[in-house]
Amino acid sequence: MGEMKKDVSLVVIRRLPRYYRYLTELKESGIVRISSKALAEKMQVTASQIRQDLNCFGGFGQQGYGYNVSQLQAAIGDILGLNENHTTIIIGAGNLGRAIANYGSFEKRGYRLIGIFDINPDVVGKVINGITVSHMDTIDEFFQKQKPDIAILTIPKNVAVEVAQKLASLGIRGIWNFSNMDLHMAVEGVEIENVHLSDSLMTLSYKIGKRKGENK
Amino acid sequence: MGEMKKDVSLVVIRRLPRYYRYLTELKESGIVRISSKALAEKMQVTASQIRQDLNCFGGFGQQGYGYNVSQLQAAIGDILGLNENHTTIIIGAGNLGRAIANYGSFEKRGYRLIGIFDINPDVVGKVINGITVSHMDTIDEFFQKQKPDIAILTIPKNVAVEVAQKLASLGIRGIWNFSNMDLHMAVEGVEIENVHLSDSLMTLSYKIGKRKGENK
DNA sequence: TAGATTGTTAATCGATTAACAATC
DNA sequence: TAGATTGTTAATCGATTAACAATC
Numbered sequence: 448m449g450e451m452k453k454d455v456s457l458v459v460i461r462r463l464p465r466y467y468r469y470l471t472e473l474k475e476s477g478i479v480r481i482s483s484k485a486l487a488e489k490m491q492v493t494a495s496q497i498r499q500d501l502n503c504f505g506g507f508g509q510q511g512y513g514y515n516v517s518q519l520q521a522a523i524g525d526i527l528g529l530n531e532n533h534t535t536i537i538i539g540a541g542n543l544g545r546a547i548a549n550y551g552s553f554e555k556r557g558y559r560l561i562g563i564f565d566i567n568p569d570v571v572g573k574v575i576n577g578i579t580v581s582h583m584d585t586i587d588e589f590f591q592k593q594k595p596d597i598a599i600l601t602i603p604k605n606v607a608v609e610v611a612q613k614l615a616s617l618g619i620r621g622i623w624n625f626s627n628m629d630l631h632m633a634v635e636g637v638e639i640e641n642v643h644l645s646d647s648l649m650t651l652s653y654k655i656g657k658r659k660g661e662n663k
Numbered sequence: 664m665g666e667m668k669k670d671v672s673l674v675v676i677r678r679l680p681r682y683y684r685y686l687t688e689l690k691e692s693g694i695v696r697i698s699s700k701a702l703a704e705k706m707q708v709t710a711s712q713i714r715q716d717l718n719c720f721g722g723f724g725q726q727g728y729g730y731n732v733s734q735l736q737a738a739i740g741d742i743l744g745l746n747e748n749h750t751t752i753i754i755g756a757g758n759l760g761r762a763i764a765n766y767g768s769f770e771k772r773g774y775r776l777i778g779i780f781d782i783n784p785d786v787v788g789k790v791i792n793g794i795t796v797s798h799m800d801t802i803d804e805f806f807q808k809q810k811p812d813i814a815i816l817t818i819p820k821n822v823a824v825e826v827a828q829k830l831a832s833l834g835i836r837g838i839w840n841f842s843n844m845d846l847h848m849a850v851e852g853v854e855i856e857n858v859h860l861s862d863s864l865m866t867l868s869y870k871i872g873k874r875k876g877e878n879k
Numbered sequence: 880t881a882g883a884t885t886g887t888t889a890a891t892c893g894a895t896t897a898a899c900a901a902t903c
Numbered sequence: 904t905a906g907a908t909t910g911t912t913a914a915t916c917g918a919t920t921a922a923c924a925a926t927c
Contacts (some may be wrong), residue, residue: 458894460869464862468843483909491848493897494908502910510909511903527865528872542762549758552843552861558868566816596871597864621871623864627684627768632707643859645768646680648839649743649815652774653676653858655812655837656744674918698884710884711920718886726885727927 455503462500463523465490484514484621529557536562536595538610539602540570540580543625547599548575561595575623583610590617597621604628611637671719677718681706682712688737696708698729713854725803751839752778752811754826755818756786756796763815764791774813778805806833813837820844827853 453574469490473481483488487494498590501514508514524530535558540604547553548563563580565571579588588650598614600622607626611634614622621638624630631639668726678761685706689697703710717723717730723738724730751774753760763769764779779796787798797805810833814830823842827850829859830838835846837854840846 456894461862461866463869464859464865465845467865468859468862484908492732493896495898496894497894498908498910506910508909509903510901511907513908526705526869528868529865531697531868531872533868533871541766546762547757553864556861556865558864597867621867623867629681637869638867640863640870642858642860642863643680645772646677646684647856647858648769648774649680649683649772650677651813651837651839651854652744652747652749653679654854655749657749657876672918700884711922712918714884714886715919722886724885725927726925727883729884821923 453456459500459503462496463527466497466500466642467520467527469524470523474517474520478516479644480513481516483508485513492643531596532559533596534559534561536560536564536589537599538564538583538599538614539600539626540565540567540573540575541663543603544599544601548578559595563590563628566588583590583607586613587617594618600624600626600630602626602639608633611639674714675719675736676849678712679743682713682716683736683743686732686739687866687873688720689789690733694732696729696733697790699724699730700705703851713729731857748773748776749812750775750809751813751815752776752780753817754780754799754806754830755785755816755842756781756791757817761791763817764794777809777811802829803833813839817839817844826847827855841865 466486469486483494483497487497490497498508501519501651504522504526507519520637535553537548540548540563544563544565548560554560560576560578563575563578564583564586566583571580573580594621596620598621600610602610604626605629607624607630607647611622611624611630615634615637619637622630623641624639624641625644627643627645629641631641666855685702686697691704696775699710703713706713708724714724717735720742724734751769753764753776756764756779760779760781764776770776775793777793779791780802781796782799782801787796789796812835814835814837816825816826820842821877823840823844823846827840827846830852831850835853837856838846838850840855840857841860842863843859845857847857
């Protein structure tokens with residue numbers, strides 16, 4: 448009731464999936480409990496950081512014992528919204544769009560793909576992973592019947608803003624954006640997560656170059 | 664001579680590709696000069712940050728004038744190693760591997776794909792974007808003739824460590840890792856850039872969930 | 880010259896790490 | 904109980920922002 452807990456910093460949030468990953472692995476290998484110290488060693492972070500991060504969301508541990516692996520894993524999954532059964536659509540059935548459509552692992556985490564859209568007549572009508580690609584023209588109609596939560600944008604950057612605004616007007620809740628263009632400025636009221644693959648590759652090539660020039 | 668300039672922080676490096684992107688766009692639309700203030704507004708960051716970031720690498724601007732767009736763009740491209748003509752190989756010709764192989768934009772930035780490897784007999788021998796998929800068994804041989812700089816790992820996580828170590832032993836310089844597993848602990852002397860797509864999606868679903876619960 | 884804008888130093892803010900009392 | 908380990912407060916470190924003299 449009116450509790451005014453301060454927003455958890457995004458740097459903390461971005462570490463949660465990594466905790467989730469390690470905890471899932473521990474759980475699968477049958478480990479029941481783990482201390483922040485042991486987990487920290489495994490993940491190469493400090494135990495302090497783990498305890499601080501977790502305590503943004505509540506006390507999941509127990510003094511003298513540590514954390515129950517599967518309990519903590521479930522709690523983090525919950526924080527991340529993995530139990531909310533998000534529905535997704537893919538806009539752009541090019542190489543990347545098709546790759547994501549065929550990628551099974553997201554389904555396991557509770558993301559359900561319910562539509563694929565494109566404007567290219569060569570791909571509209573094709574079936575990808577059991578879903579028939581629809582023309583973008585039919586997207587209004589689609590939203591009248593279904594309310595997808597997340598749109599996955601795998602389209603060229605020159606049309607990204609236009610499409611994002613269209614989706615926003617239809618009431619999409621989040622956009623997972625693979626087009627090489629920042630969308631957070633273009634769209635209001637929709638959560639945006641940009642994946643800039645080429646940025647990541649450039650970072651790697653910087654690191655390589657630096658290593659080479661180390662003895663300058 | 665022995666100049667001991669401190670390492671530039673990785674948070675700064677990760678902003679460079681974004682600067683590069685905006686400057687390329689400005690350049691393409693014919694803009695010749697820009698001030699840190701104007702660029703900051705466009706990118707929704709502070710002018711201070713831009714000037715601090717750039718000055719990690721030298722003074723690219725001019726008082727009273729600002730920055731020459733194409734000069735600065737070229738300088739950042741240089742820092743990021745975009746003119747070094749990195750050669751790449753893809754390990755894992757699944758959906759994602761094929762998508763990246765077919766993605767043209769990397770070539771434009773000076774990354775040249777020279778090999779694709781897999782172990783699945785169904786894909787070995789197939790031609791993807793002009794390159795015949797080779798069997799992993801032939802990779803030693805391949806490295807004897809060619810020395811690729813970067814390996815793009817699009818393989819299941821259970822074989823990622825093994826393959827990464829193999830590549831390291833062959834002298835790869837960087838690994839762009841798409842398998843859902845951290846590799847920086849497993850491999851010495853190789854630069855690693857992890858792309859955890861599912862981490863990114865989970866971050867998005869957290870953001871959506873938070874928004875929904877805003878009025879609690 | 881006067882105005883604009885940099886490069887850079889200083890101040891602030893936020894994130895990480897260390898320390899330790901509480902407690903299982 | 905004694906030992907272990909948390910949750911949490913305090914100290915440190917690093918990153919961001921503000922300010923301004925230098926200078927084009």
